[in-house]
Amino acid sequence: MVFEPLFSAFYARSVVKILMKMDLAFTPLELERKDLSGKAVVVIDSLRATSTMITAFENGCAGFIPVATIEEARNLAATLQDPNVLLGGERGARPLQGFHVGNSPRDYRVERVQGKIVIMTTTNGTRALVASRGAEEIFIGAFLNLTAICRRLKGSNRDVIIACSGEKNLFCLEDFVCGGAMVSCLEGSGVDLVMTDAARAAKILYEHFSPDICEMLEGSEWGQYLHSIGLGEDVRICSQIDSSGLVPIYRDGKVSLER
Amino acid sequence: MVFEPLFSAFYARSVVKILMKMDLAFTPLELERKDLSGKAVVVIDSLRATSTMITAFENGCAGFIPVATIEEARNLAATLQDPNVLLGGERGARPLQGFHVGNSPRDYRVERVQGKIVIMTTTNGTRALVASRGAEEIFIGAFLNLTAICRRLKGSNRDVIIACSGEKNLFCLEDFVCGGAMVSCLEGSGVDLVMTDAARAAKILYEHFSPDICEMLEGSEWGQYLHSIGLGEDVRICSQIDSSGLVPIYRDGKVSLER
Numbered sequence: 126m127v128f129e130p131l132f133s134a135f136y137a138r139s140v141v142k143i144l145m146k147m148d149l150a151f152t153p154l155e156l157e158r159k160d161l162s163g164k165a166v167v168v169i170d171s172l173r174a175t176s177t178m179i180t181a182f183e184n185g186c187a188g189f190i191p192v193a194t195i196e197e198a199r200n201l202a203a204t205l206q207d208p209n210v211l212l213g214g215e216r217g218a219r220p221l222q223g224f225h226v227g228n229s230p231r232d233y234r235v236e237r238v239q240g241k242i243v244i245m246t247t248t249n250g251t252r253a254l255v256a257s258r259g260a261e262e263i264f265i266g267a268f269l270n271l272t273a274i275c276r277r278l279k280g281s282n283r284d285v286i287i288a289c290s291g292e293k294n295l296f297c298l299e300d301f302v303c304g305g306a307m308v309s310c311l312e313g314s315g316v317d318l319v320m321t322d323a324a325r326a327a328k329i330l331y332e333h334f335s336p337d338i339c340e341m342l343e344g345s346e347w348g349q350y351l352h353s354i355g356l357g358e359d360v361r362i363c364s365q366i367d368s369s370g371l372v373p374i375y376r377d378g379k380v381s382l383e384r
Numbered sequence: 385m386v387f388e389p390l391f392s393a394f395y396a397r398s399v400v401k402i403l404m405k406m407d408l409a410f411t412p413l414e415l416e417r418k419d420l421s422g423k424a425v426v427v428i429d430s431l432r433a434t435s436t437m438i439t440a441f442e443n444g445c446a447g448f449i450p451v452a453t454i455e456e457a458r459n460l461a462a463t464l465q466d467p468n469v470l471l472g473g474e475r476g477a478r479p480l481q482g483f484h485v486g487n488s489p490r491d492y493r494v495e496r497v498q499g500k501i502v503i504m505t506t507t508n509g510t511r512a513l514v515a516s517r518g519a520e521e522i523f524i525g526a527f528l529n530l531t532a533i534c535r536r537l538k539g540s541n542r543d544v545i546i547a548c549s550g551e552k553n554l555f556c557l558e559d560f561v562c563g564g565a566m567v568s569c570l571e572g573s574g575v576d577l578v579m580t581d582a583a584r585a586a587k588i589l590y591e592h593f594s595p596d597i598c599e600m601l602e603g604s605e606w607g608q609y610l611h612s613i614g615l616g617e618d619v620r621i622c623s624q625i626d627s628s629g630l631v632p633i634y635r636d637g638k639v640s641l642e643r
Contacts (some may be wrong), residue, residue: 149555151410151414151555152414154413154414155410155411155413155553155554155555158553158554159554294414294417295414295417295418295582296408296410296414296580296581296582296585297581298581298582298584298585301585321555321605322555322556322557322604322605323554323555323557325557326555326557326560326585326589329588329589329592330585330588330589333588333592345581346580346581
């Protein structure tokens with residue numbers, strides 16, 4: 126009898142090895158073509174929506190309600206009539222008239238967002254969140270919470286789909302590389318990964334760019350665009366790997382921190 | 385006066401530098417979202433449709449008529465009633481009942497295809513060809529005609545979109561890497577390229593895999609599938625870089641060699 130716990134511990138270590146299937150969708154359009162049931166999805170819009178959300182939560186934001194259109198955001202705010210509700214978002218990376226905050230992480234300072242709920246509408250990130258409905262769990266990921274995301278995925282032990290937001294349903298380098306960073310991080314943590322072609326390609330791209338993620342972001346098409354309209358500082362903020370240990374989740378139409 | 389030709393030659397060399405924009409679509413679905421007017425498109429289905437077409441032309445095939453469905457192929461053959469017309473194609477990589485040839489390059493031997501026109505229906509390659517209508521020029525590309533394709537693109541001097549066929553509108557490693565090989569080849573030939581994120585990512589992936597393209601093809605999801613149903617030899621044939629100098633074109637619904 127004395128050997129039983131020892132044997133059990135050995136058994137658990139040798140047999141219960143984590144095996145995860147890892148896939149990646151380049152755009153919301155591609156995500157819609159995949160079977161999400163029972164899976165964990167990580168939505169990435171590294172420049173800037175998901176980086177901005179993580180920053181906001183670090184600064185005490187209570188949550189986000191992502192909506193598809195500007196009109197929907199305004200109508201919801203009018204219905205709620207709540208002083209703790211802010212309007213946030215962008216079109217073409219620019220702030221929206223009459224909205225309290227844009228899509229820059231620098232807008233989401235403690236004094237602005239602490240305890241607030243933000244009704245948020247962005248071009249690509251929102252679309253990816255909506256397309257990920259149907260998954261068992263939906264996490265908000267970026268370079269900022271890379272290791273925290275991987276720890277969470279490992280804990281949840283489900284097959285994973287990385288959902289890149291892209292730009293108007295076209296490929297974006299920065300989300301693909303960020304997804305590849307998650308594949309690489311999970312593999313490095315000892316999980317046995319079965320990678321699709323897309324996940325494998327992303328991992329190789331990440332390894333290529335890993336010596337200087339900020340340079341990759343600045344050189345990407347969207348990073349260059351943000352720089353050209355004076356938002357280069359945002360790009361640098363979005364490159365800060367593991368600056369946060371938070372993993373926001375998207376559930377029942379809201380993004381919040383798990384209790 | 386004696387200096388004028390010299391000056392002109394200098395002027396031509398210094399100013400008329402080829403500058404091309406290079407983009408890449410992962411799937412036919414993505415291709416449909418791009419503006420193709422005035423551009424050259426290279427359709428790639430390296431495992432196996434475009435590799436098979438190039439092999440067939442090497443063996444004297446007169447041309448292909450790509451059609452979307454099996455029924456359409458049968459109806460067209462019945463209408464034409466021509467002994468020089470063959471039925472070719474696949475579903476799930478397997479030959480079709482009553483068809484003369486499948487989608488294996490080994491089916492398209494000289495004695496089988498010389499002087500013949502093949503009505504062809506494949507799952508992904510055909511879809512990519514149809515989605516590329518609207519481009520100024522459409523070329524058939526694969527690893528087999530890599531350098532020839534690049535020479536042709538350089539000669540045509542248009543902006544280029546690489547059209548990966550993918551697998552049922554999802555990403556395929558082998559087409560992406562083959563597209564990257566074309567980007568790399570064109571860049572190496574002295575063309576000034578303006579690359580989109582997608583073209584740049586493909587080039588990096590190609591450079592990663594370039595020491596052993598056959599291994600990359602065998603390790604891709606589709607390559608593994610072909611191997612599992614006994615078609616590993618096809619994968620090796622499709623890895624033979626520059627085995628052909630031919631560049632088939634797709635025009636008016638037909639694939640043929642330029643006269």
